[in-house]
Amino acid sequence: MGNPMKIRASVKDGVTEVKVLMQHVMETGLRKEADGTVVPAWYITDVKALHKEKVVLLAQFGQSVSKNPYLSFRFKGGAVGDKITISWVDNTGDTRTDETAIAE
């Protein structure tokens, strides 16, 4: 089920800023262990951000997004208390969804 994300969302002057820190190893599939065995690729492929029911951002990731991916973006609208939901899917089919409420 993956590890929980940290999500912060705050609204100022009618614009909501969302910051997300996901927890994921983001293995490229190119790295080798000391004994030469290749560590299989394991990375988030898709991220979706919702403000209430509306999609506010879609992200597609490749292997070269850093471990524990960080993402921030802004959208117009949003009010204190509105729900922000972030979901991701990785290349093994694992998913994780977390939510937060917009703060001041």
Add this chain to the structure above:
Amino acid sequence: MNREVNLERRKTLKAGGGVGLLALFGGLGLLKPGMAMAEVDKKAFAAKTMDEALSAMGVILPGSSDLVQLTVPEIAENGAIVPVVVSSTLANVEQISILADQNPNPLAANFTFPQGTEGMVTTRIKMAKTSHVIALVKADGKFYRVMKEVKVTAGGCGG
């Protein structure tokens, strides 16, 4: 541009590649019809060169533009974490793609912006070695590019 991207998607669907994943996403409600417009074909992420990545994305590399801004460190002490900020003063930004031209797979991330979301994004990428970070921004159907060199003193792919 859009047309090419969509044709590319269709080809993939016909070929059966990625159907499982798309079906899975559909099942999870992660993709909505009509939202797939500015998403790139998954095979663009597997491309090994810039040219391959761009052609899989259906993009012809546009000229450099000062309407889009890219903020990256000049020197990255740790190639595993290179902060990247892409922003733009353009209206109606639909898509932002981030690529590193010397990475084993140049396309790092692609973002799709629905109406109302500002044309900026911050993330962190891995860079195998000193190379250029390229940001492609699509606004009103037209692509813009900005490129900056990042000197990497320790590679991001370990091993």
